[in-house]
Amino acid sequence: MTTYDLIVIGAGAVGENVADYATRGGLKVALVEAELVGGECSYWACMPSKALLMSSTVLDGAKAVGGAREAVTGELDVQAVLNRRDSFTSNWDDSSQAEWVAGAGIDLLRGHATITGVREVTVDGEVHTATYAVAAVTGSTALLPDVPGLAEAEPWTSREATSVKVIPQSLMIIGGGVVAAEMATAYQQLGATVTLASRSGLLSGQEPFAGELVADSLKELGVDLRLSTSPTSVLRTEHGLVETTLSDGTVVVTDEILVATGRLPRTDDLGLENVGIEPGDWLHVDDTLLVHGTDWLYGVGDVNHRALLTHQGKYQARAAGEVIAARALGKELHTEPWGAHVATADLAAVPQVTFTTPEVASVGLTADAATKQGVDVKVVDYDLAAVAGSSLKSDTYKGQARLVVDEAKKVIVGATFVGPEVSDLLHAATVAVVAEVPIDRLWHAVPSYPTVSEIWLRLLDTYGRP
Structure with a gap:
């Protein structure tokens, strides 16, 4: 039997950060991994x-600018893309x-923990x-909907889609979220x-115009969008093809099928039943990432369902590693909102980028979400293509920007940008929120x-001088 101050289960990016920050805090830490160190995000x-x-984003950017467009004489080298991915x-x-x-x-x-x-x-x-704590940082896995024949058809999840060695001639994608839109x-x-x-459109958790602009772009690329539909049955034929019957009665035949309809927690084989916690459920935690009903078990990253994003998981990990060390060594805790030992931003200011064409970058609340929370909302919209910097980037720039303002506080509670390379605008919005x-x-x-940052001036001008 070996004793540590902290045992971290799961050596993905989030688990690595929990272990690192706890070690920096003076604890002896073990990090357990059954697959690859670096986890889902890395591989x-x-x-x-x-x-x-x-590669295609860069190529599209060149083709959208006169002078550069004429210099592009070749097509995308698919094998080179796969090699670069590797x-x-x-x-x-x-x-x-x-x-x-x-x-x-x-x-x-x-090994398996x-x-x-x-x-x-x-x-x-x-x-x-563990003398002080155990941290469950086991992440999430793809949800496979209960559709007749789907499991037997051996569908792809995000794992197969991102590690493929040969691009299939045709692909059916089930889902309308980030993974589905990016892989399409x-x-x-x-x-x-x-x-x-x-079934529920594209990027339904974002501002409506985000899904609409991405849908338009996917159609221009040639993607066959079947919105407001869902699969009723799936069959892998004797020839290896996949026949997907949709709720509108049509049948789509493809080489492969990718399911991107949500995530489940990896807690079913963690042994939680041995300590009185239901296996297979998300871990419910407080703002210091301590699992409810315990004083020793922490749930960090996807597994707690607060924000299923690597950067938010790493943010949680920093707080968790430091608070575990502080509690273990009897140091002062800072658990007030926005304190060093809590993950306040998970509930107020989550940034996210969807790397489609165009990109979708957002932080905080949508107008609808803010309204439902009782915020006195003012929505400020502006056409990103009307900003001088946008026209310099592309001869065919299309985009949209929105701020969601809390009129009572006179502060921004949400921002969304859709357009080429708008991810570069996101951190300024995150700081503001x-x-x-x-x-x-x-x-x-x-x-x-x-x-393109001039969009801030245009949005504020549209809002009105104080």
Whole structure:
């Protein structure tokens, strides 16, 4: 039996950060991983998916500017795109990440972890105890809807879609969220014929114009959009093709089918039943990431369902690692809103980028969400294409920007930008929302001309001088 101050289960980006910050705080930490150190983001999500998208994004950007357009004489090199993707995943070799763990002074335990008692974790038969805490950082997995024949058809999830070695000739995508929209963009541009079916439209959690602009772009790319439809049955034929019957009665035949309809927590085989917690459920935590009803178990990242995004998970991890160390060593806690030991932003200011063409960048509340929360909302819209910096970037620029203002407080509570490379605008909006910068003070943050950031001046001018 080996004893640590903290045992972290899951060595993805979030788990690595919990372990790192707790180690910096003075604790002896073990990090447990059953697959690859670096986790979903490094090998099957953020990094490979964005690598699949980036080459075509750059090519489209060049083709949209006169002078550069005429210099583009070739087409996208699909194999080169896949090779570049492989470089970002280190060919699914986690040696360098394991070296980082060792260099940070963290013990890496490889194997499947089971919580076998309070502060007790068994890894492939070897028992380890934690003096102070255990952190479950096991992430989430793809949700497979209960559609007749779907499981038997061996559908792709995001894992297969981001690690594919050969682009299929045709692909059916079920879902309308971020993964579905991004993979529809990537695969259509990589040469597949893509059909996307979504019961609730595209990017339904965003401002309505975001989904509309992305839908228009997907159609222009050639994606067959079947919105307000869902699969009723799926069949993998004897020839290896997939027949998907939709709720409108049509049948779509493709080489592969990708399911992107949501996520489930990876808690079903964690051993939670051994400590009185229902396995298979999301872990319910307080703002310090401590699981309700315990004083030793923390749930960090996707597994707590607060914000299923790598950057938010890493944000949580920093708070969790520091608060675990502070509690263990009897140091002062800062658990007030926006304190060092809480994850306040998960509830107020979550930034997110959807890397479609065009990009969708948002933070905070949509106008609808703010209204439902009782905020005195004023919506400020502006055409991004009307900004000088946008026209310089592209001869065919299309985009839209929106601020959601709390009229009672005179601060921004949400912002959404849709257009090429709008991800570069997002952090300024995130700072404005998190810091609750007053509208009248924002007037003095002067954007450089001619850049797309001039949208801030145009939005504030539309809102009105204080």
